[in-house]
Amino acid sequence: MGLSLAQRLSSQGVQVTLFERERQAGGLTTYHDYGSFWWDRFYHVILSSDRNLIGYLHEIGLGDQLRWSPARSGLYARGRMYPVTSPWELLRFPLVGMIGKLRLARTILTCNRIRDWRVLEAVSVEEWLIGQCGRRTYEAFWKPLLLAKLGEQYARVSAVFIWSYITRLFSTRDTTAQRNQLGYVAGGYRTVIRRLEQLIQAAGGTIRLGTAIQAIVPAPDGGFSVHANGREDHFDKVIWTGPIEGGSPLATQGLVSVGATSGPIEYLGVVCSVLVTRKAVVPYYTLNLADSEIPFTGVIGMSSIVPTKETAGLFLTYFPKYVPSDDPYLKLPDDTVRQQFGEGLRKLFPDLQEADIVALHINRAVKVQPLQVLHYSTKVPTVATRHKDFFVLNTSQFVNSTLNNNAVIGAVNEFVQAHGRNFVEVSNLSQTGLEPARVS
Ligand SMILES: Cc1cc2nc3c(=O)[nH]c(=O)nc-3n(C[C@H](O)[C@H](O)[C@H](O)COP(=O)(O)OP(=O)(O)OC[C@H]3O[C@@H](n4cnc5c(N)ncnc54)[C@H](O)[C@@H]3O)c2cc1C
Structure with missing residues (x-):
């Protein structure tokens, strides 16, 4: 959200600074070093119906990097896999x-x-x-x-x-060539993230990685002072694209009310084990599990759609387990997760030998999927806030969509259409020295 918004606004001449807490950009869509290749840290695919996302990939010059493969689904129940x-x-x-x-x-x-x-x-x-x-x-x-x-x-x-x-x-595209197929970008989302970084920088934007925002304080003369890494910077406008939590940099300044009426947005976290193997593990992209003894909640056979030439000749399978973001499971040591995971793996894939396994990576994210509880749409923060120059744009606002990057680009498109002109106008005024910006 932050990267695509920064790219869109900077391409219109807005002077943008993007703050990112982690040392690597991309958030949940970021990439991971699997030793002999890079691929997504968490599994991602593109649907042929993802019009906003596909349109955006073309816009940033990556349309010719889109690849499509037939997708298969399976269900594991009573000790068997069914297509x-x-x-x-x-x-x-x-x-x-x-x-x-x-x-x-x-x-x-x-x-x-x-x-x-x-x-x-x-x-x-x-x-x-x-x-x-x-x-x-x-x-x-x-x-x-x-x-x-x-x-x-x-x-x-x-x-x-x-x-x-x-x-x-x-919902499928009008041209049905990719119907029932799943897509990815050659090189994985790393290709997309790196392209966005290049475009933002080429348009004069700044990306500050490893910089967690600690406070956003409205300034008496307008705009905001943003505190991060012991430094304060002034910006005319700020857009917050991270989750909103009690005690976050926003809540402290009363910029948005956190849980004033109904409690804060609850998120699911995920512990995602990623198995790198010498042979194919599962013929399906998604294998849903009807077996409460298995210690993960699904199996994603990435190599069933991504050819192994993308992954150094190796096979990549993801095993997610979703839990509430305050669940102690998210803090279990890797060795404990590995041990539990091994038991589930043996049950599901008894033919898989130790010698077939190259590595097991354990990735975690705490704030992933906003929990769309009953009457969820009445609980989410609004884009425009109490302060005319402060905006919130995040995935908790997806009230009638699942968590996905097509919805992210859709939200960015809507935001730029509704508010982009204001940013460009402030930017034109900034010839006088003010620095218009936005925060992720
Ligand atoms: C397991 C998994 C599978 C998925 N599969 C798919 C898929 O197949 N297809 C699909 O389209 N989507 C998929 N998604 C969803 C996709 O990853 C999200 O739509 C997308 O990452 C949301 O982006 P975002 O920028 O809104 O949020 P995030 O990615 O959460 O980014 C928020 C950013 O804010 C930063 N941040 C937070 N607080 C601060 C602070 N104080 N200071 C500075 N920075 C801060 C964070 O570090 C983070 O980088 C999947 C996600 C997961 C976890």
């Missing part, structure tokens, strides 16, 4: 009866017909899906998917989640 990609495979899926399958199809059609998603905010996703499909189909099909995406917290999430998930998955 569930095509309608034909779904028809043969033995754990749901024929009536359940018809109701499954009807649920997808119903989702595609619902225009006013707000009606789903009052009902839990579990209750809604059971109402649509019956308990048996819910337990066999939907619950593993909810667990893979949300961990045990799925029970508190509203039906908007499944509506936005299904409508995103089933």
